[in-house]
Amino acid sequence: MKRNFCITLVCLLIASLSLQAQQSRKSNSKAVVKIDSAKWRAEHYVINRDSAYADPRLGLKKLMGGNKRFVEGKSIKPRQDAQTIKQLENGQKPFATIVGCSDSRVPNEVIFDQGLGDLFIIRTAGQVSAAASYGSMEFATLKLNTKLIVVLGHTECGAVAAAVQRPENVPGHIVTLINDIKPAVAKCAHLPGDPVNNAVRQNVIEQVNHLRDLEPILHKKYVDGEILIVGAVYDIHTGKVEFLQETLLNLPQNKVKTKG
Numbered sequence: 001m002k003r004n005f006c007i008t009l010v011c012l013l014i015a016s017l018s019l020q021a022q023q024s025r026k027s028n029s030k031a032v033v034k035i036d037s038a039k040w041r042a043e044h045y046v047i048n049r050d051s052a053y054a055d056p057r058l059g060l061k062k063l064m065g066g067n068k069r070f071v072e073g074k075s076i077k078p079r080q081d082a083q084t085i086k087q088l089e090n091g092q093k094p095f096a097t098i099v100g101c102s103d104s105r106v107p108n109e110v111i112f113d114q115g116l117g118d119l120f121i122i123r124t125a126g127q128v129s130a131a132a133s134y135g136s137m138e139f140a141t142l143k144l145n146t147k148l149i150v151v152l153g154h155t156e157c158g159a160v161a162a163a164v165q166r167p168e169n170v171p172g173h174i175v176t177l178i179n180d181i182k183p184a185v186a187k188c189a190h191l192p193g194d195p196v197n198n199a200v201r202q203n204v205i206e207q208v209n210h211l212r213d214l215e216p217i218l219h220k221k222y223v224d225g226e227i228l229i230v231g232a233v234y235d236i237h238t239g240k241v242e243f244l245q246e247t248l249l250n251l252p253q254n255k256v257k258t259k260g
């Protein structure tokens with residue numbers, strides 16, 4: 001009896017050790033996928049940084065891929081280390097200019113999973129632009145050679161909500177924001193659905209069209225196909241960025257030649 005018990009105990013011990021070895025082999029084989037290998041890059045929707053800078057269409061794909069990582073909990077937080085700080089000390093080549101809202105829930109590098117030197121960002125409430133913002137966009141276009149401009153609104157935007165509510169006696173300079181957004185609110189007042197989020201989309205479309213027509217720099221660069229100007233809306237409930245179809249149609253012919 002005692003002997004049988006000992007044999008069972010030894011068998012159990014061997015089985016347990018073999019299971020442990022199997023599990024360890026499994027976890028080792030998982031670790032074999034090399035970081036930054038072609039497979040890893042495909043799984044993380046990574047687009048080459050230099051190609052994205054050279055071609056705004058690839059820049060757009062890079063932003064879409066980064067947001068996909070963010071939404072899926074697969075953020076890689078690229079180029080956020082001491083080595084990148086060192087590499088950038090002599091200059092920057094951001095591959096996209098983001099014209100976004102100041103809202104603290106929409107931190108651009110986080111939601112697009114990008115790093116230092118990647119995004120040139122202009123933020124005001126409701127992404128309302130005036131002379132200083134236009135100058136910043138032109139600086140990025142002319143001096144930094146950034147070829148992609150993304151106007152980024154977001155759902156439940158407070159500035160847009162204020163324009164929808166049309167409050168009286170608005171204090172200070174806040175009235176400037178509301179007045180700028182009012183035309184977009186009026187344009188979609190007849191639409192069904194949420195009036196604020198409808199106005200958020202319309203506001204982005206209006207702003208994209210305005211920048212495409214903005215003289216003397218952006219308009220020419222846009223119609224010549226040297227830069228892209230598109231619009232997107234970030235969903236504060238899901239973290240997802242939707243690039244608006246209305247702003248992706250009939251884009252000017254791409255004149256930038258890249259290897260892809």
Ligand SMILES: [Zn+2]
Pocket residue numbers: 101102103125126127154156157158159160
């Ligand atoms: Zn906002």
